[in-house]
Structure formats: C-alpha cells, structure tokens
Amino acid sequence: MKKLSIYLFLLGMLGAHLGFAQQSTTLRGKVLDETGVPIAGASLSLQGTQTATATDESGNFTIQYTSPAVLVVTALGFVGEDVNLSNQTTLTIRLLANEETLEEVVVVGYGTQRRGEVTSAISSVKAEDFTKGTVRDAAQLIQGKVAGMRITTPSGDPTGSTQINLRGLNSINGSQNPLVLIDGVPGDIATVAPEDIESVDVLKDGSAAAIYGTRATGGVLLITTRKNRSSESKTSIEYNGYANVQTIQRRPDMMDASDFRRLISEGYEYTDYGGNTNWLDQVLQTPVSHNHNLTFFGGNSRTNFTGSLNYRNWEGIMLTTGQERLNVRAALNHDMFDGKLRTNIQVINQTSKSNQGGTGGYIWRQAMIRNPTDNIYNEDGGWQERNDYAYDNPLGLIHESINDRIFRESRFSGSVDYRPIGDLSLKMLISRVINNDLTGNSTTFDHVNTTKNNLNGTASRSTGANTEDLLELTANYNKSFGDHRFTLLGGYSYQYNVGESFEVYNFDFPTDEYTYNRLESGTALQRGLATMESEKDMWKLAGFFGRVNYSWKDRYMLTASIRREGSSAFGANYQWGTFPGVSAAWNVANEEFMQPVAFVSEFKLRGGFGVTGTIANNPYQSQTSYNFNTSQGAYINGKWVPGFVPARNFNPDLRWEKKEEWNVGLDFGFMKNRVTGSLDYYVRNVKDLLYNFPVPTPPYLFGNMMLNAGEMQNSGFEVLVNVRAVETKTVKWNTNVTFSTNKNKLVNLSNEQFNVTREFFDAGHTGEPIQISTHRVAVGGPIGQYFVYKSVGLDENGGWLVESREGEVISMEDATPEDRQYYGNGIPKFNVGWNNTVNIQNFDVSVNFRGAFGHQVLNMQSLYYDNPVNRSYNVLKTAFDPIDGKELRNSLVYVSHYIEDADYLKIDNVTLGYTFKPNSIKGISNLRIYFSGLNLHTFTGYRGIDPEAVSYSGDFTFAPGMDHRDKYPSTRTYTLGLNVTF
Template structure:
C-alpha cells in the first residue's frame, strides 16, 4: 500500500471544512447540555465537567482512499488500530477521523491487502490500496453464510460482477457463461423469451429437472427473477459437500446470487446504465432461391411447382430488432441505516417479427441497525413485470412453425393471391404460410413476480448471530391467444376463430431460523457453528380454457363466452391446484487451526409431503477438509509458491419428485363414454399409490488442489469428482391386478458421473498503464447408466427416448445399462447404391439395402453430450481503455441435423422447398433418389465440435472530479464467430434431458448481437 501525504490543507479547503464543523456544532447544540460535549463531527467526547474522566488529546485526520488506478474507493474501512474508533470512506473515497497521538490507521477493503499506517504528524493522508493477489480473505458465499476463500474446503466458484459477460439479456445465467469449469450454460437460440439450459457435472437424473437450485440473497428463485445489473456476485456450489446443506434440492448444484447492497456510512451514489442493441442472423440455411427452384420445375422434378412469383420468405418474417435497456440505482446510508433502490426497463426484440420481451424490474431494500449494532433489520421488495407476444397457445411466445415454413415455403409463391387472400395449400400436411401465421393471430402473455422478504438478526454477544427470515415469492401469469377466421387452422378444422385463455399462480412461502456462532480460542483455533430450521410451502394454481366458432374476431380472446364450442361440449377446459411442504433441520461445524488445517461437516434432516408415507424424511450429511500445505514450516523457503491447498470432501444430496402427488392414488374424472344414446362422465384410476416413493440420492466425492505462484500472478485449481445417483425415479410397467393402473413412478435405477475440472488464471502483464488478465478453464465428464431396475421394480435394460416428428415418427436416442447418457440410436449408413438408395450396416455387421431394415439393425451412431468443454477469458487494460474477449468451445459430441435429414432429401420437394445440397452426391457417388424416403441414418449425425469467439467488449472510462464521478462507454459484439465443421445453423444445441444434441428443424435462429452501452456514476 502506498501513501501520498500532505502536511496541510489548501486555504479554501480549510475554510470549507471549518464551515462544515460550525454547521454541525449548530445542529447539535441543543444536545450539548443534556448529553455532554460533542466533537465537530458529531462524535461524543468526555464531559469536561467530570473531573473523574481523563481525556486523551486527539486531532482530526482527513484524506482519500483510492485504488491502483486512482479511483476513489467507496466503503473502505479506516480504523484506529486496537480501538473501535473508525469510519468508512464516502462516495468520493474521503474519510475524516479523530485520532490520538502516535495512532496507527488500519485500512481494509475486500480484495485488497489490509495495511497498518502510522499517522505520525500528518494531517492529510491519501492512501492507495494494493490488490490482494492471494485473495484468501475474499468473501465466498456458502450455504446460509459466508466464508473466507482461504478457509473453503469444498468446490466453490465465485464470479464477481466485474467479470460478468457483457450481453443484453434477462437471463442471468448468460452472465457467467464460460466462467465456471464444469458448469455448462447453453443458449440454443436467440428467442428473446428463451432461457439458457444449465447443467453441472453431467446428467444425474432421468425424469426430473437437471437445473441447479438458484437462491437469490438466500431465497429460492430463478435466473430471470433478478435484473442482471443488480447482481454483485454469483457463487456456484459444485460438489456434494458444499450443497448437502440444501438436502433434497442440492443434487444438481446450487447457484447463489448476491445482489448489490450498501454498507456503512456513505452518501447517496447514483448509477445509470443504458444499452442499445441490435441483432442479425448468424447463418441462413442454403435453400433454393426462386430462380433455382424454377430450374427444378424445368427439370420436371416431382413436387416442384412454379407459382409465378419470387418471394424470400425468410426476409418476410424477419426484422432488424432494436433492444433498449435502462437501469438506474441509488445506494447510500448512515452508520445505522442503509438503502438500495433501483429500477430497470428491458425491451428485448428478436430477429423474428413480433417477438419481443418487455420487462420492468423494481427493487427497494433497507437495512437498519439498532442498539449499537446488536439488532439488524433488513427488508426488501423486488420482482418484475413482463409482457410478450403470444404467437402460439403456450408459454413460449414464439410459434416454431413460422421459421420452419419460412425456409420451406415455395419461393415462387406470392405472399397473397390475386384476390388479396393469403396463399395457402391446405391439402399439404404441415405446410403453412409463415406470414399469415404471424398476422392472423393475436396474443399476449403477461406475468408479474413479487418477491418480499424481511429478516431480523440479533447479536446478543460478539460472534453469535440469531437470524429469523421470512419471505414470499408470488408469480402470476395471464395469457390469451386467438386465431382469426382467416387463419389456416380455421379453414382446416372447419371453424370460425379459435381462442385460448389461461392463468398460472405460484406462491413460495419461506420461514427460516438460523443461529451461527464463531469464536477464536488461543489465537490458533477458530470454530464456527450453524444451526437452523427451514419451512417452505409451495402452492400452484392453474387453469385454461379454449373455445371456437365465434360470431366475430373483434373481441379475440376477451370474449370467450361468445364462442359456441364450449356450449356444445366440444372445447376443452381444465383447472388444478397443488400444494407441497418442505421442512428441514440443518447444522454445520467448521474448524480451522492456524489457517492450515480446516474441517467442515454438515447435516440436513429434511421431510417433504411429496414423498411416500414410508419415506417422508431423509438425512443428508457431508464432510470436507483442507490442508494449506504452503503454510507449513517446511514450505517457507519455497518462494515462488504463494499458495498450495489440498481439499477433499464427501456429501449426500437428494432430488425430490417434481409433482406434488406422485405417491398417491389419484382418479381421473375427464373420460367420457357413449352409453344409452349419450356421453356420460366416468371415473377411473389415474395413478397407483406408492408409499415407498422417496428422494433420488446422490453420493459424491471430490478431491481438489489450489495452487498459486509468484504472489498469485499465476493460480490453478484442479478438481476430480465421482458421483453416483441411486434410487432414480422412473416409470415402471406393473401388472393389472393387483395394481389399478398400468404403470407407476418408483425409485429404481442408478447413474454414475465422474470428471475432472481445471482452472488456470494468470496476470502476465501488470504495469502502470498495462494489465492483462487471462483465465482458462477445462472440464470433462463421463456418464454411465448403471441400472434401470430395483429389487421391487424391474425394467428393460434400455429405453428409447426422443421423437422425430411426422413423417418419420420414431425415437432418436436410447438409454441403456452400461452406456453413457445421450446416445443416438438409429441405422448406420455406410454407402449408397447406384440408384441412390441407402446401404446400411445390418445387425451382423454386413451391408444391406435400407429396404431390408429391421429394428435389430439399429445401433449407437453418436452421442449428443460434449465430452470436453474449454473456455478462455481475457481482459486487457491500457490506461482508460479496456478490452474483454471471451471464447468457449465444446468437443467430442455429435449433432442430429434434423433440418438436413428432412429438408435435404429430394422426396421432400413434394412438401415445399428443400436445401440446395439435396442433389449433391452422397459419399461422392450419386445423389439420393427422388423416391428415397426419409430415413434416420448416421449420415445425418454430424460432428458438433465448435470454438466460439463468444463476446468482445471494448470500452473507455472517463474520470471526472465533478458531480459526475465517471462515465464508461463501450461496445460489445456477442456470438461474433463460430469455428465448426457442423453444417447446420449453429452447433450450440440443446443438451437437456435424455435427448441431447438434436438440432430442431423449427428452432428459433441463432443471432449475432451488437450492443452500445454507457455507464455513468454520480
């Protein structure tokens, strides 16, 4: 830490400070006689009328705390060492403190070295902080608390807001894409209302969600529940020893989001952020143009038809979008009260017309400390309001048929006929005018999410915190959708107008009590204990109704009662409500000896109403330990080594059933039978009771090592994990009788995942003007399905999954005991005959014509899950310029190119346009025959390896000494370039569930995003 000292203040500054002191004296004058004498800054001094008290002479020290670049540091702690006399720096980084003679100032701030500086005879001290390159005192958020990074014994990754990926999105997951080894974040398309798919350390379940548990300031939520601009840092609990304290919710890992807050005394600071962005499609599939298509007509190709026009259907449904994001936040407070208030608007447009996602994020949070910091009260109100176009009768907003028909509709067909009506071909299956699909519908999805929480923390003695937290999260959605009488569906189904209305409501109520105690004994032994109780109730309500045959399109979905179909009993309606409870008791013990030997253990005893009667409760223990080898005496002379820590942990976590009543015998009242001239409602079993239904149990061991060199200019972290998930939930066929229903959900199978994660970070260049930070992380995972059966329930050793749509209608994947998750399963094509028909490999390994295929000829033809992930992040700073480049790649996986499979065969010309490669030679021999039917063969399973230049951001920061503190202007290009051999739109495809690696022919296209942003601090 450097210090720049001056002996005296300039005369004007002296006068200004003297006026401030006089003003403060005037304000506090009424209290002088009642409470004693006060100093000019309002602090109490000894009462001169009391001869029993000896005063120590003090004087005021003022100054500024700045970082390495000279920027003022807000909230730095400035304390007279050995006392409780201290303050924090204000928004200008300034401080003022009364100190005794020979005082030593102790200055500390997270991420910087804590230093002791003698005051001497100085009156003004400007202090420049120095980075704590070891960062062992950096705060890491763990379950129900925080720890110093140097004390952590589990696999936890922390990403601070400065390192977030700069991308305009309402999905906070994209902020940390490529930043955490083992955490796969995939954005399969550019749909503005789409969400990223998140997977941590492989597939650990078969039927349940693989998404990690997300907690926002300790309260369950989703990645889109909080404005990305309000996030301070994100911590990822990766292994079982870290996540076990969350019991049945921790199997897929835990993502802890910490929002920005204000701490200590500071004037109000105002941050304003604004972004403008636009997009363009990254790749257009090569379909025949109008002129090329007419050549097919001239050649007499079956199905080709010239309608006399030239239409670029993709251009007809696409737009140049404009995204606008504006955020303003205020933070400030006194020694006792802090507040945060922010508001954000996000209007995100997509490249397909009418696709837009509008979101409003309000937030207010207040923290108040009472009774000399013995009691802390905290309350917050936040959430969002959302609205977007509903182009289909679901929650997606986007109708997949729009893009698919835009690429396959005949390019010689006009948008409208001579009569002004939409050009349609009702006789063709799945062939619809894409422009009409956009224009002949009306719809809107509206949602609100209200998050409320309050907590009270009592600290009766030093080191003991007793906290009570209560929260409620309410999500309400209302949606409406309408197809006009001119919609093609009205014609095909013989109806006049179609409307759908629906709503959802989900309420999560949480109540938690925790007590934590931390104590250091004999200077070397540090203990901490945590105990708590958690109660959470989830209530879900849902209803929807449909109607058609309306007298007019005027009221769309707002006149549901005017449709005739409901009155005739031909339209559907449904409603339901479910509720579940989750109760947990938990505790954790941490011990550290001299910071060299660390031990942690936790346990959670949890009960859920979702479990069967015989298994309502489960216990989830964990233990971990760490050894800081570098702190041993025998390592003292190893100077290049700055840290070396060995970690090991073991934990048990669980996964609860997603649905509320899977263990109960339910009835179905929705079936009608025709009896005695009329339809009557029947009652029949809908599921079997299963009193033994319980949680999926994951047992995970993790061994890791953390190393640092050259004062942590170079750091490395390596983790190896081995996890086995047993009692997997699966659907089993059961005999009738004794069961009342043909299948049931029960616990049975098991799956194993193991892998390695490596992160290397370096600071190769750091001078006065230059700095280059770089980080590379790599991960690999290997999964294996160990079983699908149990002692009570027997299943086949395999199950076919996925489904290719009409006209193929067959499974795409197979999960099989002894095999990894994600295998494609189909016919292996090895050649093509002289007539243009497939030759496949039979079950005996010999070639055979595709016409002679039998199901036994199918085999594994690829795998959709990447075996390797590699990410490389770089930040370069030169003076006030900053350049950030993030790159990422996935390797060792395959993609089923469904668009090529269905639109790359000449036979599909009878259904519309096809790829201009459809008549290319296959295997260099001959094109596919015009009569070769669609076949799911390995020819369409391509290598998916890719390397993306994912994000490039260039910025410049202006620093001011006025009421504007700083202004940063920057530009960003996201999804800049992709290096791949894959022939489809984009190799970044879905990795979710049991059918990863399928490139949907109707996917929303991938896009490149250009962003211009400005950030102003007041």
C-alpha cells in the same frame, strides 16, 4: 465574606459538574469481518486525539473515551468506518472488505466464508469478471467461467432462457436444474436483472451442497445482489444503458425461385407458381432493442438503502416477437443497539409482457419449406394458401394470430440479525414470493384455423398463480483462540408452496374482433366442444441443519454439515431423509517447511463427500389418482356415465433420489498469486432414481408406477487457471481458462422389488412423417447415445444402404428395427472457456472464447431439407448434391448420415470500452462507453445453424444434441452501451 463563600460554593459545584461531565468511559468491543470472523490487528483511534489501540487475535479491544466522540476503525483490506460514541460501553463493529479484496470472501450455504478456508468445490464469479454487453440472465454472466458448468442458449427467442447443467445429467424424472437462491430466497436465474447482481457463487460438489438437502443435486447458485458498501453519508446514482441490434447467426441457404425453375427445366416435378419470394426475408427483421438500469445508493454505515430500476425492451429477429420487462428492487438496512441488531427489508418486483408471434418454431419451418415461386397474397388480396400437408403461409400465421403473455412476480423478504454477544449471531429470515402468469391466444377468420380447418376463429385464455413462503432461523457462532478458529451453524427451514392454474379454449365466434376477451361468445361452448381445465397443488418442505468449520493456523481445515429434511412430495414411509457432508483441506503452503519456497503462495489439498437429493417434479406421485374417462363407463338410468378410472398407483415408499458424491481437489497460487486456480476430480453416484416403471395389472390399478429404481454415475475432471499475465502501470492483462470433462453411465434400472424386462428406454423423436425415436439409454452404457440405422451409402436407385446387425450391407427397405445401432453421442466430452481482460490506461478490452468437443448433433434441418422427397417443399441448395457419386431419391429415413460431428469454438464476446478520467465532467464521478459483440463467430465443421443451439433439458434431457427443424434461430448481437455514476 458571606457572598465570597457563596461564590466559592457555586464554583465548586460547577467544577464538580464539569468533572463529572468529562469523566472517561471504558468501551469494550469486537471488530469482525462480514463473515463474523474476528479481525486481528485492526486499528482504532479517537478522532482529534492521540488515543489509539488495536484488536487482539480474537478481535477484542478496549479504549477510554470522553463522550461524545468519534471512533475511527481501520484494517488492512477493509473499508474503514467512523462510529459515533455516546456513553456506549460495549460495541461490535463489522467491516466490509474493500473492492480489492472482495474475492477473498465467498458465499456458502447460509453464510459467507473466507476463500482461504474453503474446503469444497466452490466457484465464485464477481461483477468485474462478468460477461459484458447484452446478456439474457444471470447464467449468461458467468458463461464459460465456471469449470464443470455448461450454460447454453438454445434459442434466439427474446422470451427464452438459458439452460444450465452442472457435472452431467443426474436424474431421469427429477429436475436437472440447480437450486437458485437470490440473497437466500429461492428464485430462478431471471429473477433479478443482470445489472443488479454483485456476485454468483456456485456450490458444485456434494459436500458444499449437502446443507440444502433434497433440492441440491443439480448444484446451487447463490446470487448476491448489489448493496451499498459505502460507510460515508452520501448518495450516488448509477445509470447503465445500452442499445443493440441482432442478426441471424448463420442463415440457411435455401433454393430460390431461379433454382426451382432450373430444376423444372431439367425435368424435376416442381411447381412454378409464377412468383419470386424469399420467405426467410419475409419473416425475419433486424431488431433494435434497448435496456436501461438505474441504481441508487444512500445512507451511512448504520442506515443505508439500495434501489434499482431496470427496464428492458427486446425485439426478436422474427416478426412480432419480443419482450418488455420492468424490474424494481429496493433494500433497506439498519443497525441498532451499537450494531447488535441488524435488520434488512427487501422488495423485488418483476413485470414482463411478451409477444410470441404465433408459434415461432412452426413459423420458421414454414418459411424454410415454402415454395420460392409462391406468392404472399392471392388474387383477392388474402394470404396465399395451398392444400399440401403441413404447408401454411408463414406471414398469415404471424399476422392473423395473437400470442400474449403477462408475467408478474413480487418478492418480499426481511431479516433480523441479533448479536447478544460479539461471537454469536441469531438470524431470522422470512419471505413470500407471489407470481401470476396470464396468457391469451387467438386467431382471426383469415388464419388457417378457419380458412383450412373451418374453426371460424379460435381463442384461449390461461392463468397460473403461485405463492411460496419461507421461514429460516439460524444461529452462527464464531470463536477464535490462539491459532484455532471455529464457526458453528445451526438452523431450521420451512418452505410452503401453493400453485394453481386455469385454462379455457373456445372456437366458432360471430366475429374475430373480440380476440381472446369474450370467450363465452364462441358457439363451440354450447356444442360441448370447448375445453376447460383447472388444477391446484401444494407441497411443504422442512429441514433442520447444522455445520461446523474448523481452522488451525490456516493450514488444516475441516467442514462438516448435516441436514435432516422432510418433504410432503414423498410417500408416507419415506418423508424424511438425512443428508450429510464432510470435507477437509490442508494448505501445504502455510507449513513452516514451505516458507523458503516463496514461489508458492497457496497449495491447498481438498477432499470431500456429500449426499444430496432430488425431489419429484409432481408433488402427488406417491398418491393414488383417478380420472373421469368418457370412453370407459356405463349406461345408468338411460344415460352414459363416464368411468371413474385409476390414473396413478399408490406408493408409500416413494422417496427422493440420493446422490453420493466424492470430490478431491487442489487450490493453487504461484508467484504471489499471479497464477491461481483449482483442479477437481469427482465421482457422483445417483441412487434410487425416480423411474416410471411398468407394473402388472392386477394387482396394481394402473400399468405403470413412479418408484425408486436404478442408479446413474457421473465422473469428471475440472480445471480453472487464472493468470495476471501483464501488470504494469499502463497495461494489465488478466486471463483465465476453464476446462472440464464428464463421463456418465446408467448403472441399472431395477430395485429390490422390481427387475426390468427391458434394460433400456428410448428417448427423443424425429417428428412426422418419420415417427421414430432418436436415442436409447441402456444399462451399462452412457447417456446421450443416438440409436439409428448406420448408413453406408446409396444404392443404384438412390435409396439408403445401411449396416445390418450382423455387419452386412443391406437396403433400407430390408432393414428391421433390430438393425439399429448406437452411433455417436449428443453430450460433449470436453468443454472449454478462455476469458481475457486487457486494460490499457483508460481503455479496456475483454475477449471470451467457449468451445465444446467430442460430441455429435442430429442435423434435422439436413434430414428434412437436404432431402428432395416432398416436391411441394423447398429444400437446401445442397439437396441435389451427390452422395458418393449418387443422387438421393425418395428416401426420407433416420440414418446416421445426418448425425454430424459438432465440435465448435466460439468467439463468444468481445467488448471494447473507454473510461473517462474521474470528475472530468462536473457532477459525474465515473463515465464509460463501450461497444460489444456477442456470439460473433463459430469455428465448426457442423453444417447446421449453430451446434450449440440444441436443448439439453426438459423433454430433451435424455435426447441431447437434436437440432430441431422447428426452432427459433440463434442470433448475433452488437451492443453500444454507457455507464455513468453521479
């Protein structure tokens, strides 16, 4: 009996223990999307049981479970997730949008937003819509796909980059470039490999960009790198590789040796050196390049990583030009404490080695002008040189010089995102970007520097280093109740940048074997003729910002933001400024009275206003500067002491340029979004332009001064239309069209303190021997106008006749500078893009067109090489063609004859691909091969090489449309590629 009692007691204790172990736990939580917006109607169930529930309108849920358990979470349009439960009582779950609905989320300043709630002019381009095949950088991925954004490739140089201009020119001395952020960290369009990019979002108008303050007048490009979006515990590897060949896009038709001998027989004073050389053939090659990209994905929904390795080896179409580049990126994400704490660490490292083959533009000029009867080598086996002005053997320039560059950049960033409650996110982002730029240049004893100029070998070395630190603290609060949805953002940003550089040059070496590695051995150093320069600068930027988003029933939406920002680059009286932005939208399609109109899926009216700024390129423009000047000084104690002279005036009132922009737009969708798109009209006024103003001395120390004076205006219209034209089981055709216009005007060049005496400034330059400016920007007029003598034909002696300021026809010899007039404009009035993607079962075809219309280009190739003035130089075969029945003779001048209409339409990219059935090869889940052609054909009446290959930035910002003679020719590229996923 006693034993039975003991057994019953132990059995009871065991039962009590089992009952305690199996007691249920109440789990309360929230399901959110990537943006932090609650997901209503998400399904939650316990794996292997009948227990299930769903989230309410605020994304909240409650469920009972017995630990351990697996919670299965699914929602329409999102990737499902399995969550392991072990006695948790609270949980926040974030679901990723699936591939079919990724376009519903766009990246905005300091976060993301559902497309349906966007109230500003924002364009988003996803990876599936990128330009295929060989692309130079992130900008070329979206070329022709963003209305209002003009992306050009002015050079075929493999070390070059694309140029970006958004909604016209907006500054005289400030940067025209957009702010580029890679996963929230400032960078540039070449920071990451194009294959490593998931999406590019463009903040186009002021209301969207205002939250970035003084860096955002040129627009904002938000680049999102690829991430591991799988919730499964598996590892995958992707390989993307291609090889390509390039050819010159359009070859200039120069005279050959037989043409020269024919001209000599006709009495023209050309020299026959007895040879037969095609100099363009000698400096050009057919380059073969290749690119390889490996991407690794691994981990699960809590801890995952992404790694990528990109190797590029590009050869240039000109001899000894090319670039070898290695990009490495690694990102690690980890969730802790039931998803309340999310961490990210990312490292991006880039190393590139470039060979710039001498000075490529000058070499191209020499290959163009070289006498085709001249020989490559002289009788002694050396390079054949002549003593004519600026006439050098291009092969000697190439092979007797070294121009190396090594660029290294390391980017370290980390973030911590803490959610104390489901609706609140607290985030800290820190980063450090370090780059080093090292160049080396030298010429041998057989280079013209020595054979003509007696320098006996030259060498130089330069280095630059830059370190930029960033700290950002943000708080984001999302709240939904009933039909109302709020998002509140507040934050602080601090950026600190230090840059320094050093350069030294020497010549007259005992041997040329050292190249640039023993600069001290050049005797020019001992003679005081070597040069040495160094500098260092620093700037700081701090900002406080906030934003509120409100949406009611997805019908009425409001966004308001403000940024208070300070910069060390400005004067002591104006280091802080305020940049507000506000925009609103009304989606008429969601109104009850529109429900019977099933044809309309979206009809969202938008309007916004925002203020952004532009920072001075030099961080010390507001401060006084002095230089030592050897030509100004005095004898002190029998020695000449250089003068300490002012080089810049003190301006404590220097401040940022202020862009005020209005934007109205319409987002539309018809036939269940088979047809979607947007229309936008904008007006932007840039006030307080940074202008180098002439000032009197005295009272000022220096004759000009950087100050805020003047106003500029841009306005334009933009259209984007996407159409899913064909959508069947076997055939799909998606097409989109972009169209944009832009008008600009310089409103004034004065301020309250100074009035200009000349209400214009000149820009651009023809170069020697003409030596004259090419453009004039005048108050009240548009930017980009050529200022030129208007030609009306030739006189009987073959000289130009031009139109005088009174409208009379006069000889060019009698013309004065006052007879120059405005003629044409280098900025296109209209830009278009037409992009098509067709899928036929396993085949895919993409065809992209781009065009620009309503502008002119100064054909400097024609100006110098369609003009047989210098008989030492080769010319185009058209040089002796009659003009109005007369032959041009001895008249090398800048006249309107050389300004040509430059409308063009390009077949920009054509790609044909084939994707094999999944797992058709064991171990390979995806396999695709493709062939692509880039810059295939240009329909144009322009006679030069490429009407698009002109520069619109830097020194040519206000002299657009100049097709320079010293250039690296643009190319056509054919690519064969392979995509594999293991």
